[in-house]
Structure formats: structure tokens, C-alpha cells
Amino acid sequence: MKNYFLSLLPVFIVLGIIDYRFSNYFWPGLDFVQVWSGAKMFDFLSVLTVYCAATVLVWMISGGWQMPLRWFHGVIGLILTGLLIGGFAYSPVEPQIKSFWVQMVVNYFMPIAVFLVAAGAFTRSGKLRDAFIKVFLVSFSILGVLCIFQFFSGVLPGESKDFLGRAVWPYIDPFSDMKAESANWLAYLFGPTLLLSAVQFFRSRSALYLISFVIAAIVLFLSKSYTGLFVSGFLVVVLMFFQVPKKWRVSVLAGALIAGVLLVVSQWNTPKFQVLLGNYELPNSIERRVQIYSFTWEMMGERLVQGIGIGNYQSFFRAHQGEVFEVPIPEIELPPHPHNLLMNAWSDLGIAGLLGFLVLYGGALWFFLKDPNKGVFFLVFMYPLGHGVMDVPYGLEEVSQIFWILLALAASSEYNPPTFFKPVK
Numbered sequence: 336m337k338n339y340f341l342s343l344l345p346v347f348i349v350l351g352i353i354d355y356r357f358s359n360y361f362w363p364g365l366d367f368v369q370v371w372s373g374a375k376m377f378d379f380l381s382v383l384t385v386y387c388a389a390t391v392l393v394w395m396i397s398g399g400w401q402m403p404l405r406w407f408h409g410v411i412g413l414i415l416t417g418l419l420i421g422g423f424a425y426s427p428v429e430p431q432i433k434s435f436w437v438q439m440v441v442n443y444f445m446p447i448a449v450f451l452v453a454a455g456a457f458t459r460s461g462k463l464r465d466a467f468i469k470v471f472l473v474s475f476s477i478l479g480v481l482c483i484f485q486f487f488s489g490v491l492p493g494e495s496k497d498f499l500g501r502a503v504w505p506y507i508d509p510f511s512d513m514k515a516e517s518a519n520w521l522a523y524l525f526g527p528t529l530l531l532s533a534v535q536f537f538r539s540r541s542a543l544y545l546i547s548f549v550i551a552a553i554v555l556f557l558s559k560s561y562t563g564l565f566v567s568g569f570l571v572v573v574l575m576f577f578q579v580p581k582k583w584r585v586s587v588l589a590g591a592l593i594a595g596v597l598l599v600v601s602q603w604n605t606p607k608f609q610v611l612l613g614n615y616e617l618p619n620s621i622e623r624r625v626q627i628y629s630f631t632w633e634m635m636g637e638r639l640v641q642g643i644g645i646g647n648y649q650s651f652f653r654a655h656q657g658e659v660f661e662v663p664i665p666e667i668e669l670p671p672h673p674h675n676l677l678m679n680a681w682s683d684l685g686i687a688g689l690l691g692f693l694v695l696y697g698g699a700l701w702f703f704l705k706d707p708n709k710g711v712f713f714l715v716f717m718y719p720l721g722h723g724v725m726d727v728p729y730g731l732e733e734v735s736q737i738f739w740i741l742l743a744l745a746a747s748s749e750y751n752p753p754t755f756f757k758p759v760k
Contacts, residue, residue, distance in 0.1 A: 341456055345471035348733050349478050356505045360492050406698060407746060411447060413691030417684025418443060424641035428654050433646025442735045450739035457747030464747060468531055472547040475528045479550040486557050499607045502557035522563030523728040525551040527741055529567050530715040537578045538755050559607045566721035570714055577707040624674050630659045631673040635681055642685035648672050672730060676723025696720055709752040712745040
């Protein structure tokens with residue numbers, strides 16, 4: 336029964352996304368069934384993650400739970416330490432956009448509970464892990480098809496594109512006339528989908544995974560998330576470099592170079608690419624990030640131990656940017672987070688959280704390089720770490736869940752390594 340519910344988690348993640356974005360449109364009558372107060376919705380995702388948290392507790396009491404890799408004890412310990420320090424030091428800045436305590440549960444306690452359940456289950460059963468991945472890829476492929484359909488048709492509720500023509504659906508604001516939100520959130524979902532599809536295709540040569548790969552690639556392209564496209568493309572090339580015969584490796588690199596050139600050519604005249612070059616009326620996104628990083632670095636010098644607090648960054652930035660900049664960033668462009676995963680870990684959890692995420696970066700790279708076949712799921716986990724250099728693939732409930740699910744897949748591979756259809760030659 337535990338394995339059955341765990342395999343349904345990807346379905347619940349997709350249902351949770353649709354429910355949150357469209358509950359007021361499709362099924363407002365279910366508003367009374369909630370796990371958390373706040374947004375009125377039937378929270379599919381929280382229902383299942385509460386189950387996972389209860390399962391962890393039962394396993395710990397019964398002695399049937401086992402952590403796959405001991406160094407994860409240290410990572411989780413650092414994160415919990417950061418939450419403890421942050422809870423005592425937290426001083427909300429008005430307007431308080433997010434609750435520290437709700438975000439603590441949604442973004443850390445519940446995803447870590449899912450990680451503990453999934454890592455233990457995948458360590459014991461490679462078949463369960465493969466079944467979980469198949470359900471994950473099918474679920475997000477269906478969502479991807481809907482994204483593509485909406486991009487070209489616009490017949491579903493909610494805006495399909497943002498002001499730069501980037502695919503955003505289903506990421507619309509359910510409380511403000513269903514306007515478009517960030518296209519980057521699509522990349523946080525479909526970057527890992529693309530990488531998992533590639534890994535599974537190399538393992539089985541199944542057409543299902545090739546189809547999933549193509550769907551994820553199309554969604555990433557339509558989202559125009561250049562960081563997502565670069566990171567996922569780079570990691571696919573790394574995967575191919577280790578999985579194809581040595582005589583093909585030059586061709587892989589040449590193909591990657593040609594694909595990169597074609598991508599730049601296809602995007603050259605788009606508003607998004609011109610913004611990147613500074614040839615558009617909007618500020619250059621790289622220049623704005625440099626400002627955000629400089630502000631965060633200054634604040635780290637003043638609040639290194641305690642950080643800023645979960646959900647507190649945007650209001651804190653508004654209140655303190657005058658200490659760093661002579662000309663403040665306009666209200667409409669105030670950043671909701673530091674646009675860097677490590678800086679975000681510090682902002683949320685202080686120095687303890689920063690150290691924990693640094694261990695995740697170093698551990699993922701170490702275990703992959705030690706044995707690229709055995710540690711291939713660590714390569715998949717490198718997607719949020721790589722995207723995290725320029726953004727924060729963390730914080731949304733479903734994105735935080737996926738972050739720890741990818742880590743669970745990677746953690747299980749040390750004791751239950753994946754097998755490939757065709758070994759490296």
C-alpha cells in the first residue's frame with residue numbers, strides 16, 4: 336500500500352498544480368476541503384505529503400526506516416538547524432507576503448518527508464523506482480501536451496503567453512483575472528522531465544521516453560527559459576558523452592554546437608533575446624541580477640547567521656535597498672528571491688542552510704564523477720543545481736517537492752544502481 340501511494344505522487348503533483356491555478360474556475364465547491372488555510376482549494380499535494388510525513392514517523396518508531404546515504408543526515412540536520420535559528424530570529428517586514436511557518440512546512444518539512452519515504456523505498460526496490468519515474472514522465476508529458484496545445488490555441492482558461500511571448504500556462508495568477516505569471520516555472524518542471532526522459536531512454540530504448548523527451552524539449556523551447564535550455568542541453572550532452580561509444584563523442588559535441596547556434600538564430604529577433612542583449616525597452620535581466628546579487632551579498636555580511644527569513648526577501652529588499660543603491664529598483668521589478676539557489680538558501684535558512692546546500696552541490700558532483708553510470712540520477716539532480724546559478728528552482732510547493740524527489744532518486748542509486756541497456760564502451 337505504501338508503494339502504491341508513493342507511485343501516485345507525480346499524479347498528485349500535477350493535480351495540485353491544476354487545482355491551485357484553476358480551482359476557482361472549475362470546482363469552487365470543494366473549497367471547504369483544505370489541509371492548509373489561505374488559498375481556498377482542495378490541496379491534492381498536501382494530502383499526499385502529509386501521508387508521507389506520517390509514514391516516516393511510523394517507520395522511525397517501528398525501526399523499519401533506513402537512510403540510504405549517511406551524508407544526507409548532515410544535510411537535513413543543517414537545514415533543520417537553519418529553520419530553528421530562523422524561527423527564533425525571524426522578524427517579518429511589512430507587507431508580509433508569505434507566512435514563515437506555512438512556508439517552512441510546505442517548502443522544507445513536507446518535501447523532506449517525501450524524500451525520506453522515497454529514498455528508502457527506491458533503495459529497496461529498483462522496480463518501484465522505475466515505475467515511479469514512468470508515472471512521473473507520463474504525468475508531466477500529459478501536462479506538457481496541454482501546455483503546447485494552449486500555447487497555440489488559447490482555448491483553455493488562463494493566459495497562454497506572457498508579455499514577451501513566452502509560454503506560461505498553467506502558471507497563471509488564480510486570484511487576479513488569471514493573468515500570466517513566470518515562464519521560468521515551466522522550466523523548473525520540464526528541465527528535470529527532459530533529463531529523466533533521456534536517462535530512461537538510454538536505459539531501455541523505449542519510444543515512451545523518447546516521446547516524453549520531445550514534449551519536454553518543446554515546452555522548454557516555448558518557455559524561452561535560456562538558463563533552462565542551456566543547463567538541460569549541457570547535461571544531456573554530458574549524459575550522451577558517457578553513454579555513447581567513444582568514436583561518437585566528437586559527433587555529439589559537434590551536434591551540440593550546431594544545436595546551440597540554431598537556437599540563437601531562432602531566438603535572435605524575439606523580444607526576450609533582445610532584452611538579454613539590452614536592445615529592448617526593458618532592463619537587461621543580467622544587469623538586474625547583478626544588482627540583486629550585490630544587495631544580497633551586502634546583507635549576508637550583516638545577517639550571515641540568521642539570514643532574512645522564509646518568504647521575507649521581497650519586503651526586506653524593498654525596505655533596505657536604499658542602503659545599497661542610490662537609485663532604487665522600481666516596485667514592479669522588486670525580486671521575490673535572490674535569483675540564486677545558494678543565496679536563497681542563506682536568505683531562508685541562514686549560514687546553516689547555505690552550508691547544507693553547498694554539501695548538496697559538492698555531493699552531487701562527486702557521486703556522479705565517481706561513477707557516471709551508477710550515479711546517473713545525480714546528473715539529473717544537477718538540473719536544479721545548475722539552473723540555481725541564475726535563478727531559484729525552489730519555493731513553489733511542487734518545485735520543492737520535485738527537488739527532493741530528484742535527490743531521492745539520486746540517493747537510492749548508491750545502493751541500488753540503475754542498469755543500462757547498452758554499457759559504455
